[in-house]
Amino acid sequence: KAGVTQTPRYLIKTRGQQVTLSCSPISGHRSVSWYQQTPGQGLQFLFEYFSETQRNKGNFPGRFSGRQFSNSRSEMNVSTLELGDSALYLCASRKPGTLQETQYFGPGTRLLVL
Amino acid sequence: DAKTTQPPSMDCAEGRAANLPCNHSTISGNEYVYWYRQIHSQGPQYIIHGLKNNETNEMASLIITEDRKSSTLILPHATLRDTAVYYCIVRSNAGGTSYGKLTFGQGTILTVHP
Numbered sequence: 001k002a003g004v005t006q007t008p009r010y011l012i013k014t015r016g017q018q019v020t021l022s023c024s025p026i027s028g029h030r031s032v033s034w035y036q037q038t039p040g041q042g043l044q045f046l047f048e049y050f051s052e053t054q055r056n057k058g059n060f061p062g063r064f065s066g067r068q069f070s071n072s073r074s075e076m077n078v079s080t081l082e083l084g085d086s087a088l089y090l091c092a093s094r095k096p097g098t099l100q101e102t103q104y105f106g107p108g109t110r111l112l113v114l
Numbered sequence: 115d116a117k118t119t120q121p122p123s124m125d126c127a128e129g130r131a132a133n134l135p136c137n138h139s140t141i142s143g144n145e146y147v148y149w150y151r152q153i154h155s156q157g158p159q160y161i162i163h164g165l166k167n168n169e170t171n172e173m174a175s176l177i178i179t180e181d182r183k184s185s186t187l188i189l190p191h192a193t194l195r196d197t198a199v200y201y202c203i204v205r206s207n208a209g210g211t212s213y214g215k216l217t218f219g220q221g222t223i224l225t226v227h228p
Contacts, residue, residue, distance in 0.1 A: 033215065033216075035216075045215045045217070050214065088155065108155075
């Protein structure tokens with residue numbers, strides 16, 4: 001079974017630009033969560049999507065947004081990029097509805113903002 | 115979700131067992147203990163999880179104390195490839211808006227040396 005895939009794997013942008021990252025969950029997993037990892041703040045939860053609806057949101061500004069499509073694939077968008085947005089962006093998928101569900105992570109997209 | 119406490123770093127000799135402790139003294143009855151690890155700049159990898167019974171899989175064993183206030187992840191025969199940051203996470207599987215959110219602490223940096 002294929003794992004969680006994320007594209008692109010690496011990205012360089014400049015301040016003020018916007019970026020869109022993509023995540024394809026494990027087949028059958030209908031929930032996708034996004035995380036940001038920086039050296040200073042560690043791994044922080046951004047938001048979760050399930051059935052094309054945002055179900056939960058972390059403490060990030062409105063410049064960070066996301067969406068989920070009917071095939072469960074998800075995208076996250078960061079507008080007006082700042083230097084501090086440089087990070088590893090991770091997505092994780094799970095299969096809601098099972099008692100002992102587990103989140104499985106993708107390899108991440110490393111974003112560098114210059 | 116309950117907060118966890120882990121030592122910042124540990125060393126282990128290759129071939130020996132690595133025992134990684136985690137304190138979760140405020141854990142509640144419906145909260146599971148999850149362990150993930152992250153090898154440098156990769157996405158976190160799920161290792162194992164449990165509720166109150168000890169668990170074992172092909173990667174590791176999880177020992178949870180009877181009062182459930184602490185647990186130990188055991189890698190029975192550590193190899194150099196087990197060098198990683200290990201995260202202990204406590205999370206409810208009972209549903210609700212926090213269902214898809216994992217709260218990561220700083221984890222334990224395990225270094226396996228020859």
